[in-house]
Amino acid sequence: MGVFRRIKEDMDVVFEQDPAARSYTEVVLTYSGLHAIWAHRLAHFFFKRRLFFIARAISQISRFFTGIEIHPGANIGRKFFIDHGMGVVIGETCEIGNNVTLFQGVTLGGTGKEKGKRHPTIKDNAMVATGAKVLGNITVGNSSKVGAGSVVLKDVPDHSTVVGVPGRVVVQNGEKVKKNLDHHKLPDPVADRCEQLQKEIDALQEEIAKLKEVKQYDDNYL
Structure with missing residues (x-):
């Protein structure tokens, strides 16, 4: 996909996800999540060519202006949307699929000083809600949701909803795992x-x- 088509796709995702978006001018100039994604693409370009200092410099400049920290080594798919975005942190070995949505305060982080793959994998169509922490080399499955404020330390199956501290699956494949658990009442x-x-x-x-x-x-x- 060409650069301009990808940019257009990124802006269209904002209109799909955010009813407050009114015009392309407003989106281009005022959406920090979009700015962070574009800056990450540039930083990732240099990171893959082992120009680590330039990549990190771009990442830190983006962090200063947007409040969103994305390590240039993270792999991010298409139609990625960050809503509001302040306080979002995405680690170096994160892998994010297509059509993924993150809200403000989300951390996709590690759990220590281990080497290799140490950050989460977020599969296609997943959503991670406000303030959630997904930590370690774990996987959030296709079309799964992580509730606001949750701390997820284990793999999340496909088509599941996880809430709580630590996170636990409460809905899977459209059925409640535990009966009589109101969605708003977190453990x-x-x-x-x-x-x-x-x-x-x-x-x-x-x-x-x-x-x-x-x-x-x-x-x-x-």
Whole structure:
């Protein structure tokens, strides 16, 4: 595909994804996600030719102006859309398919200092919502969704929805994995742990009360 056709395709994706887009002039001049994608394409061009300093310089300049950090080594497919985009981070070994959407605050990062493939693979038609963190060499499957604020540390199957910290699959192939789970009620492991501790405290208090009764009984009859 030619350069101008690719640029036109990038702008058309904005109109498809964002109802606030009104004109090509507005999109070209004001959409930071689009600017970040175009800058990444240029940086990636130099990165593949082992001109790493130039690639990183372009990446950092783009980060300064857009608030979006995309490592020049990341491989990104067609029709990629970043909505708003502030705080988005995409690591060096990320692989992003076609027609993928990211929202602001998303991190596609690593989990340590390991070498090789250490960042996520996001398959075609996937969506990662606001503030989600997808970490490590894992795969988010075709047409899958990651809920806002989720932390995903394991592979996500195709056609699935993941929510929570850590992320867990709640919908797969259009069916709920766990019944009676409202989509807006994300798992809260801190609250679950507090509830468990409260139950343990209540049980201990009951044991102490029984021991006091036994002691009182012994004191009265000894």
